[in-house]
Amino acid sequence: MSGRRNILERVRRAAAVHRGDGTGADAVAERLRDRPAPVVPQQARTVGQGRVTQFLTKLEAADATVGRVSDIAELPKAIARELRKRNLPAVVRMGKDDIFQGLDWGSIEASVGVGRVEEPVTLSRAEYGLAETGTLVLVSGPENPVTLTFLGETHFVVLRESDLRSGFEDLWADFRARGLDPRTVNLVTGPSRSGDIGQTLQLGAHGPMALHVFLLD
């Protein structure tokens, strides 16, 4: 533990340069209580239909695709259509999210569990969508195992339109109000990509090659 003591001692000595008046502790407590956010960009403050439109525009700008579903019972059919269109096998891997319970999957082989090494199609529910950047917000747990987000070659994500938020500020406010505190929060903006070979962007680096969102009315 001497490492801890030595580091903190050096840091404390150096910090004394800044706070000779000894008000530091109050300033820290105040900041953690008030969490000031004096600059919130306009694009993180959209409301109503404008918010939905901006979310969809930015999602597509990030190379994701999107479809609308009016009722969750329609989801299996919508997924079947996407699978055919993309020439994918009729399989889907998902977690135990309530929203997927009791759905009639028909000819689709639907399984529940974590991501495996070969996972052609995975399905998750996003806890929120962020209109600021067209971002999906997923939280880990048995409902939506985190590995499904990264191991699916094609990742399907269901998002309720009512779960759209404008920007980071109202997102975090909601997390706090609900006491939502998962092990991981995954912000996902489009399918995986890399520019490491020849500095040319290619989709599908390690994670999904395609990301498709079903926006639920």
Place this chain on the structure above:
Amino acid sequence: MSHSSPTTPAFRANVRAALDNTNLQAALRGQRGNFVRKRAAAREALPEFDALRDHARDIKNHTLANLDRYLEIYEKNVTESGGTVHWAETAEDARRIVLEICQSVGAKTVNKGKTMISEECGINDHLQANGITPVETDLGEYIIQLRGEAPSHILAPAIHVTVAEVEAAFRQFHDDLDPARDLSDIASLQVEARGRLRAKYFEAEVGITGANLLIAETGQSVIVTNEGNGDLSQSLPKVHIVMASLEKVVPTLEDASTVLRVLARSATGQEAAVYTTFSKGPRRAGDPDGPEQYHVVLLDNGRSGMLGTEFEEMLRCIRCGACMNHCPVYQAVGGHAYGWVYPGPMGAVLTPGLIGVEQGGQLPNASTFCGRCEAVCPMRIPLPKMMRNWREREFEKKLTPKAMRSGLGLWAWFARRPWAYRTGTRVANRVLKTLGKKGSFSSLPLAGGWTDHRDFPAPQSGGTFMDQWKAVRR
């Protein structure tokens, strides 16, 4: 090249070799301007960008002034979520801590997301020396690991490697695959790497990632990636080790959000990176995946020594790479010439701070002081000013070469005597004008460093600046 032994003291020789390396020059030419254009477009699209930069700077200044308190709060929150914080004073401490964790679970393979702190500490060499195989999973890091190289850019570690060289490396090291396979385009190369690494994700016992941010309020670590390799590296193995330096901490989620808003835009011109992941502790009861152990190695390695000094502002750096993307020196010589982990303007300031001015003091000299680095820095770090500070320290310690010191002495003699200075420049002006009738010189004695790469302009008619100034005023 290994980072455990910096070649920074040989910077001049490194630069000469880099300028003569035609492959490197081709790779640098290929990407030149890409990052610059993308950042400019992202900035254009966000009217509040500069206001966010000011706010981000203020957040870090406040945090650094209270760093001890925020580190304690961060540690408390990590511990409460079931994780462990390890304090590493030096790179050696970090190596020991990481190895002990790996050995405690009998690790044979360790997967790594891109982490510059790990490069700084020489983690790979240390693991290897102790019989543990480190596997770099970031595509760029994977390529340079195959080639036995260090990263040449903090964001795009393989930016110096041409596509043909990637193909050659894959053919050499993936020798179990059909030699006649088609690897003629970038897509096929990426698919092959994806396949190789996918299997590796499931083999490792430990995953090491860096951290773009640590959040005091919640005890979360944050990684920002586009590939998803960091997330696979930290989600599949039994143990997740986060390697982060002290100054990564910010107070709240709102503060982290501000930094994220300027980070991706400054780095790649994206509004948001593909994956921004907030992690907190090991897997919970009921979690079907995620690591069983969560460790944070909190590294000092010289940073606390920069706090409270003229170099403190460097600790605001969020490693976006914008300074090197906009630097004429970096763009001409690439990252390896800098000889250690951190290249470009941020490296020229940080490296002497971390490995000492004796070893790193040459880097701040490699600057045209054009000021673009400071102009684009999202954290408004006065990089040129700090490079000048290092130059002064280097001069004070008498580390500058004798020829340069006596040259400066000579110049100072003239500079203090305006009559001599003016006479001298007038004579030099006439001589150069007479000799340079073509308008420029393609070679000049003692100025080969300039004329090997571009012509030196010859003085035009009208005399020295002072002569012209007097003539105009009259």
